[in-house]
Amino acid sequence: MKFDPVRWDKGTLTIIDQTQLPTRxxxxxxxxxxxxxxxxxxxxxxxxxxxxxxxxxxxxxxIQQRQPATLQAARHAxxxxxxxxxxxxxxxxxxxxxxxxxxxxxxxxxxxxAPTRYVEALEQEARALFEEDQALGxxxxxxxxxxxxxxxxxxxxxNAGGLATSGHGTALxxxxxxxxxxxxxxxxxxxxxxxxxxxxxxxxxLQQAGIDVTxxxxxxxxxxxxxxxxxxxxxxxxxxxANGDAANKxxxxxVAVLAKAHNIPFYVAIPRSTLDxxxxxxxxxxxxxxxxxxxxxxxxxxxxxxxxxxxxxxxxVTPAELITGIITxxxxxxxxxxxxxxxxxxxxxxS
Amino acid sequence: MKFDPVRWDKGTLTIIDQTQLPTRxxxxxxxxxxxxxxxxxxxxxxxxxxxxxxxxxxxxxxIQQRQPATLQAARHAxxxxxxxxxxxxxxxxxxxxxxxxxxxxxxxxxxxxAPTRYVEALEQEARALFEEDQALGxxxxxxxxxxxxxxxxxxxxxNAGGLATSGHGTALxxxxxxxxxxxxxxxxxxxxxxxxxxxxxxxxxLQQAGIDVTxxxxxxxxxxxxxxxxxxxxxxxxxxxANGDAANKxxxxxVAVLAKAHNIPFYVAIPRSTLDxxxxxxxxxxxxxxxxxxxxxxxxxxxxxxxxxxxxxxxxVTPAELITGIITxxxxxxxxxxxxxxxxxxxxxxS
Numbered sequence: 021m022k023f024d025p026v027r028w029d030k031g032t033l034t035i036i037d038q039t040q041l042p043t044r045x046x047x048x049x050x051x052x053x054x055x056x057x058x059x060x061x062x063x064x065x066x067x068x069x070x071x072x073x074x075x076x077x078x079x080x081x082x083i084q085q086r087q088p089a090t091l092q093a094a095r096h097a098x099x100x101x102x103x104x105x106x107x108x109x110x111x112x113x114x115x116x117x118x119x120x121x122x123x124x125x126x127x128x129x130x131x132x133x134a135p136t137r138y139v140e141a142l143e144q145e146a147r148a149l150f151e152e153d154q155a156l157g158x159x160x161x162x163x164x165x166x167x168x169x170x171x172x173x174x175x176x177x178x179n180a181g182g183l184a185t186s187g188h189g190t191a192l193x194x195x196x197x198x199x200x201x202x203x204x205x206x207x208x209x210x211x212x213x214x215x216x217x218x219x220x221x222x223x224x225x226l227q228q229a230g231i232d233v234t235x236x237x238x239x240x241x242x243x244x245x246x247x248x249x250x251x252x253x254x255x256x257x258x259x260x261x262a263n264g265d266a267a268n269k270x271x272x273x274x275v276a277v278l279a280k281a282h283n284i285p286f287y288v289a290i291p292r293s294t295l296d297x298x299x300x301x302x303x304x305x306x307x308x309x310x311x312x313x314x315x316x317x318x319x320x321x322x323x324x325x326x327x328x329x330x331x332x333x334x335x336x337v338t339p340a341e342l343i344t345g346i347i348t349x350x351x352x353x354x355x356x357x358x359x360x361x362x363x364x365x366x367x368x369x370x371s
Numbered sequence: 372m373k374f375d376p377v378r379w380d381k382g383t384l385t386i387i388d389q390t391q392l393p394t395r396x397x398x399x400x401x402x403x404x405x406x407x408x409x410x411x412x413x414x415x416x417x418x419x420x421x422x423x424x425x426x427x428x429x430x431x432x433x434i435q436q437r438q439p440a441t442l443q444a445a446r447h448a449x450x451x452x453x454x455x456x457x458x459x460x461x462x463x464x465x466x467x468x469x470x471x472x473x474x475x476x477x478x479x480x481x482x483x484x485a486p487t488r489y490v491e492a493l494e495q496e497a498r499a500l501f502e503e504d505q506a507l508g509x510x511x512x513x514x515x516x517x518x519x520x521x522x523x524x525x526x527x528x529x530n531a532g533g534l535a536t537s538g539h540g541t542a543l544x545x546x547x548x549x550x551x552x553x554x555x556x557x558x559x560x561x562x563x564x565x566x567x568x569x570x571x572x573x574x575x576x577l578q579q580a581g582i583d584v585t586x587x588x589x590x591x592x593x594x595x596x597x598x599x600x601x602x603x604x605x606x607x608x609x610x611x612x613a614n615g616d617a618a619n620k621x622x623x624x625x626v627a628v629l630a631k632a633h634n635i636p637f638y639v640a641i642p643r644s645t646l647d648x649x650x651x652x653x654x655x656x657x658x659x660x661x662x663x664x665x666x667x668x669x670x671x672x673x674x675x676x677x678x679x680x681x682x683x684x685x686x687x688v689t690p691a692e693l694i695t696g697i698i699t700x701x702x703x704x705x706x707x708x709x710x711x712x713x714x715x716x717x718x719x720x721x722s
Contacts, residue, residue: 208682211564211666213562213564213589213590214588216674219666219667219675220674220675223675224676227676227678232680233679234680235667235675235679235682236683237621237622237666237683238564238588239564240622240682240684240687242622242628243621243687246687270588270591271588271589271590271593274590274593274594277628277629277632278628278629280632281631315562315586319669319670319674320670320671321671321672322394323571324393324562324574325578328578328585329585330586331585331586331595332588332591336593336594336597
């Protein structure tokens with residue numbers, strides 16, 4: 021890949037400011053906890069896996085800032101920092117999962133010891149998370165690549181690419197691997213209002229990779245399906261419940277309904293860390309609502325009358341019955357997902 | 372209504388420049404044929420009925436500019452002007468229908484006579500078109516108003532309001548008349564990418580009328596339906612074929628599929644002049660494709676990478692089987708539309 025959405029180098033956390041893409045590729049340094057919190061909240065870094073990785077390194081940024089003198093103070097600081105970072109975005113489970121991994125890092129020692137070994141262990145855990153995420157993206161891509169035949173038309177929504185993870189992506193990783201296997205195909209990218217992650221990020225990533233991509237508005241998806249241009253849909257997800265219900269960027273549910281109506285298979289690509297077995301189904305996944313101005317003043321220009329009421333849910337839940345398969349690092353899982361998504365997956369990684 | 376989208380006063384054609392709404396209510400004078408052509412092409416005036424009325428007056432603007440000296444020259448000028456205005460936008464049938472009415476205006480006299488009476492007859496025809504359009508909008512509203520019960524949630528797409536016609540509108544006229552009958556209800560307005568007619572125009576008109584309106588992005592329609600917020604959908608159309616297939620703003624077809632999937636009735640509101648009996652079904656309705664920049668540089672800001680491929684169909688066709696009823700000045704027509712849309716409708720206007 022030609023870019024690193026999240027980078028940790030000699031104790032410095034750097035990210036691509038994704039709000040500036042595609043016209044500017046700006047790397048920014050996050051050297052305070054506030055800067056990390058703001059970057060996640062403002063979607064400078066976004067995508068469920070990338071948020072998790074950034075938050076894990078964000079714990080280290082917070083520790084560097086606080087300079088706790090003792091092991092006890094450092095443990096307390098991790099709790100406080102993780103609690104704070106957890107308030108950024110409610111829907112993606114990877115955020116909570118990554119912070120939980122940082123919380124459970126432990127080293128032996130008494131409360132008054134210097135925290136040196138503990139901080140090293142925290143850094144090791146964040147790095148492990150980062151590396152696992154890269155490996156998982158690759159495994160997901162390899163698991164799903166055979167779904168895209170030569171000459172296919174693929175629709176995707178929002179951005180589940182290398183920018184949404186720390187490397188290969190999820191839905192886009194499947195496309196990258198299909199390309200690597202020598203197949204040519206065309207991707208239709210929904211622009212994905214209000215924040216246009218499809219227009220700004222997905223088209224950019226696919227262009228960089230030399231994959232044939234066509235941008236459409238969200239409301240054109242039905243038409244391209246009707247014209248026979250789409251053979252399959254692949255999207256990412258921010259949280260998947262135990263029965264396979266999948267929360268993803270607003271509009272995904274509509275795409276799934278349209279795919280069903282046109283007999284087009286609909287796939288969700290995720291690392292297993294996106295699974296939330298604590299939820300039996302999608303009805304209790306918290307759905308973030310965002311500010312009206314994202315819709316009414318989207319790009320510096322007012323496009324709706326003053327004072328108009330706005331409904332701006334950032335996610336929706338696609339029910340499992342609309343999902344043909346879930347592409348994970350363990351292979352392509354098929355319905356019934358309550359069985360195939362079982363909490364103790366086989367160890368092997370499908371190729 | 373508090374505004375006139377098209378106005379003809381003492382030989383001067385004035386329109387609201389709808390590209391400036393909702394932040395500015397600018398009336399502009401169209402005093403050359405080029406200005407009329409440009410206003411229709413650039414969607415300064417838009418909506419199938421309003422385009423027809425504007426084009427009819429546009430013929431007069433062209434005649435004023437050319438000042439033909441003889442009846443023969445004036446007849447020739449009308450043909451040339453109408454041919455030119457017909458090249459603005461291909462999908463809406465009202466444009467061609469209105470121009471055809473102007474072409475068929477005739478007065479007796481020899482070729483060398485002064486064209487005074489002919490020009491008067493042309494003006495009379497354009498005025499008649501304008502007045503009929505206003506009356507039709509009111510009749511459509513009255514015909515459909517009973518479909519909206521107290522407390523209902525109504526979804527609409529694009530703008531089929533007073534701005535799209537010369538007064539009451541079509542889909543919005545139904546809402547205005549339901550309100551006039553004393554019922555309160557909530558409208559969800561799709562913003563309607565790429566040109567945001569829903570965000571800019573529909574919310575503005577409904578706000579002006581004191582109707583409760585909530586703006587959503589197009590990709591949120593499925594979610595508000597799933598949340599049980601929508602009891603019916605009402606949209607306009609730009610051309611309806613003999614079997615009821617309805618061409619309307621891109622995204623309408625997707626809304627119709629979603630409505631079907633959620634068991635929500637889907638209505639199309641049109642004047643009968645939108646019917647095109649020359650087409651047995653929607654497959655041969657020409658679909659205008661517009662410039663990529665409407666999507667990639669929509670808000671004055673670049674939101675997609677340089678050189679990305681774009682597909683930008685401006686309309687789609689909703690097949691008759693997804694349409695619960697067609698609201699016309701003759702009442703609410705129900706399937707099978709090949710029968711109910713017969714070319715010789717009963718004379719009475721439903722109330």
